[in-house]
Amino acid sequence: MPTILDCYTDEPSGLGVPPYLGVYPRYVYGRLVYDKPKYLTIDDLRNTQPRKQLKHKTDIAVKNLTRSQEETLKILDETRTLYIIAGVHTPGKYLSAIPGSLGELNRLLSTLKCEKVLVGPAAKGTQLHGGKRPETGLELFDRVESVEENYTKINNYAVDGARVAKQIPYPVIAEIETGRGCPRREHCSFCMEGMKRLEHRDSREILNELGALKEHGIQNIRFGRQSCFYSYKGCRPNETEKLLKGASRLGFKVIHIDNANPAIVDTSKGERITELIVEYCTPGNVAAFGVESFDENVQIDNCLNTDSNTVFEAVKQINRLGGERGDNGMPKFLPGINILHGLRGETKKTHDENMKWLKKMLDEDLMLRRINIRQVVRFPGTPLGDNPPKLKTRRYYYSWRRQIRTEIDHEMLKRVAPVGTIIRDVRMEVKDGKNTFGRQFGSYPLIAGVKQELELGKPYSLEVTGHMLRSLVCQPCNP
Ligand code: SF4
Known part of the structure; x- marks a missing residue:
């Protein structure tokens, strides 16, 4: 019997940490559907080990259980092949889950007698903490498999894979793939997405998958598995409308998006796509802009996708079209900004530039739904990983982050959700x-x-x- 062990994934394009249900467990389930695989989480596996009971605090290492300890042990005993899904490339802080690391998997799985197959981003390394080297070493696994097959196959797996939701007893939000690869000719120094061939799924196929997810009880979806939602099928508003209109007709409680390139948002077609997102998605929605740095030198040295003026214009446009409050109490659609530390060319001036542009947004009464600040993980195969810069600024990371949090983020939070909301x-x-x-x-x-x-x-x-x-x-x- 095959079993899927979901140790959760977090990549620049695609989240699979609860309450998110990533694409990997669904696609693997779809590929194995005739063998009726069982689904376990890393929490189920941890729950088979003796652990100290936390009296006054939720133990988030074992919060996402799909079944009892006895059932998990029986499944593990009957498993012939274990498909292990793991890999964190963009580490964050998770409220109610802890992804599995390679070290932990080695500890928990080395005595298990079955074939072990690794699927997911951990094949290229994984790291739960920013600024550290990725964990590598795949000795535990008998083989490594990819689910990045052509979209004809993926489309079938995606529909059949929706059935895995039946084995998850808690509500989730399903991450939806619209495409892979990056439309830019040159790629950002730290990014692995640019190594993939640019391809988009057909809206009819995505809607078939959404129909299957709905049928199997999924109420919330996010179009999060792509490098830029606005670039779907070459930034064609009529294609985006087909997708969003179809999704909204299925009656999901939540329809959100994720990544967006501000250089695409700040165009006339981009503006139309913003209108469509506001019309068909649900409130509280965020377009995460991978700005990474407002310092022009860092932008050039790392081949980043956009300049600071363009980011500012894109932030204004989404505020203008999406800033109204929706029926769940949150603004309908707002921009978010990702800032990355540890890139080539970073100096003390980098933080001054970041503060200057963020303050400008604050001063012009704009809203940012979130500012995500993290240290880059340098993955082998990327220009940054293969040729890491020697930076003198690493020691400033926490003080720079604190200043953005206290002087910008906090003020934005009060604006996005004021007292009384x-x-x-x-x-x-x-x-x-x-x-x-x-x-x-x-x-x-x-x-x-x-x-x-x-x-x-x-x-x-x-x-x-x-x-x-x-x-x-x-x-x-x-x-
Ligand atoms: S724009 Fe940069 S970060 Fe975004 S997918 Fe392309 S290469 Fe990666």
């Missing part, structure tokens, strides 16, 4: 002492903390009463 459908995920934390389903949802013990897994309407540095302080209210 009612946010709806916040599903409580973890407890810490007498506090409970939850999020809406969607792209980069805000974390809402309540100073009460609320029921985990239950959706609440919450009133914003204050702001922490990057999260909301809330109290329950009537829906």
Whole structure:
């Protein structure tokens, strides 16, 4: 019997850390569908080991269980081939899950007697912490397989793979693939997406997959598996409309997007696509701009995709068209900005430039839904990984990040969700002492903390009463 072990994935284009359900487990399930594979999570596997019970805090290492310890042990015993899905290339902080590392897998799986097949980004290395070298070493595995086959095959796997949702007892948001590769001729120094052949899935095929997901109980989706949502089929608004209109007719509770290239957003076709996103997607939506740096020298040295003026114009456009508040309490559609440290050419001036442009956005009353700041992981095969720069700025990373968090992010948070805002459908995920934390389903949802013990897994309407540095302080209210 084949078993899929989901250790969760996080890549620049594609998230599979709960509550996200990534594409890998679904595609692998679809490929093996006639053998009726079982689905386990790394949490199920950890749960077979003795562990210390946390009294006052949710243990997020074993939160995402799909079945009992006895059932997991029985499945592992009967497994002939174990498909292990793993790999974190863009490490983040996860509220209610911990992805599996190669070290942990070696500890937990080395005595298991079955064929072990690795699938997913860990084949090229994985790292849960930014700024560190990727973990490599694939001795544990009998083989490494890719699911990056042609889209004719993927389209079939995607429809059959939707059935895996039946084995997941908690609600998830499914990551949806629209294409792979990068439309640019030259690629950013740190990025592996540019190594793939540029290809897009047909909207009819994607909609077939969405229909199957809906049929198997999935209520939330995000078009997150692509380098730029706006570049779908060569930035053609009529193609994007077919896709979004079709998705919205299926009646999902949440339809969001993820990555967007500001240089494509800031065009007339890009503007039309923004209008379509506002019309057909659900509120709280975010376009994550991979800006990486506002320093022109860093932009040139790393072949980044856009200049600072273009980013500013794209931020303005999405604010103008998407800034209105939607029925779940959040602005309908806002931009987010990714900043990356450790790139070539980084100096003290880099942070000054980043602050200058972010302050300009603040001063012009614009909203940024989130600013993601992280240190680059230098993967072999990329120009940065093969020829790493010697930087003197590494020691400034935390102080630079703190300044952006306190002077920009915090102010933006107050603007995006001011005191008195009612946010709806916040599903409580973890407890810490007498506090409970939850999020809406969607792209980069805000974390809402309540100073009460609320029921985990239950959706609440919450009133914003204050702001922490990057999260909301809330109290329950009537829906
Ligand atoms: S624009 Fe840069 S970061 Fe984005 S996919 Fe292309 S190469 Fe990668």
